[in-house]
Amino acid sequence: MKGPLLLLAALPGGRTAAARLVDGRLEDLLIDPPPDDPAPRPGAIHLGVLGRPMKGAGGAFVDLGSGQTGFLRETRGLAPGRAVLVQVSGWAEPHKAAPVSRRLLVKGRLAILTPGAPGHNLARSTPEEARPRLEALASRAMADAPADLGLVLRTAAVEAADDEILAEIAALRADCAQLAGKDPAPGLRRAAPTAAEEARRDWPDPGAIVYEGPDAFDQHAVWETVTALLASSVPLPTGGRLHVEPTRALVAIDVDTGTDASPAAALKANLAAARELPRQLRLRGLGGPVLVDFAPLPKKDRQRVADALKAALARDGIETTLAGWTPIGNLELLRKRARRPLADLIKGALPPGV
Secondary structure (H helix, E strand, O other), rough: OOOOEEEEEEOHHHHHEEEEOOOOEEEEEEEEOOOOOOOOOOOEEEEEEEEEOOOOEEEEEEEEEEEEEEEEEEOOOOOOOEEEEEEEEHHHOOOOEEEEOOOOEEOOOOOOEEEEOOEEEEEEOOOOOHHHHHHHHHHHHHOOOOOOEEEEEOOOOOOOOHHHHHHHHHHHHHHHHHHOOOOOOEEEEEOOHHHHHHHHHOOOOOEEEEEEOOOOHHHHHHHHHHHHHOOOOEEEOOOOOEEEOOOOOOOEEEEEEEOOOOHHHHHHHHHHHHHHHHHHHHHOOOOOEEEEEOOOOHHHHOOOHHHHHHHHOOOOOOEEEEEEEEOOOOEEEEEEEOOOOOOHHHOOOOOOOO
């Protein structure tokens, strides 16, 4: 089917999953962690208690309640034992505490509130002709807000009705007012969104056709694509292959050209791999250091390959830094751990027979 589709499915154990298809191709996938997964979830806001600074680590552990622990780097002006509101900013690396931040983002589909960061802002992509209306709405919605509460209107607000925007901001303000709460004990103050909630909130294509139900993934062969993602090898349209190998230290990527070893085939395979790599990392939920071993190419073609990768990353939505080329011709990236690895999430999620 042509155009964007948003598929929502309920999984065993109360979990949800969401898939975004564009012209029949899976472009994004979110799956809730298992219900017994104790790891703090990105986006969740906790009232924590600060521990003592860790010498040499540049921060301090934070007791998040319920046996959960975060690591905060922004500790200036905070004393050990002090209660502090923090937001989980990424998934924890194995055997480490989850990263947390004092810069809170209370997100909706149309707006984001920023406690402690005052000011009214519009998304950079907001068209010039829409700015006066949205700026007036922002001032109206925040006229009686606390002085330290900021607002960002997202790109989706451009097409939304005034009443819809005002209603969402009012709901987000109510959430912000409840963050501190009356209970001084550390614990969860605002839960992270489920996969279905995050998809509806953050994915583009507001006009996408939505299919929701237990068989939505089956009808559009999503589970078939998901099982293919569990393999390391990815065929490229050039006839070459992209190999994705997660290790404990990093994600290793290898590009081969197939049976054609000519320089022209190497460049074609490398360009195809660069365009496909962000999608593979996104769907597989991989982050951290990434090392790409492209097929052999002369130095004069390196910039062309890097530019193709930068263009693909610009459409990806997950923070990724290109560190540069190594002396032996590999390309290094550093990618935010915004998601759990698909291999971990898929346990107990696949329907029988898949």
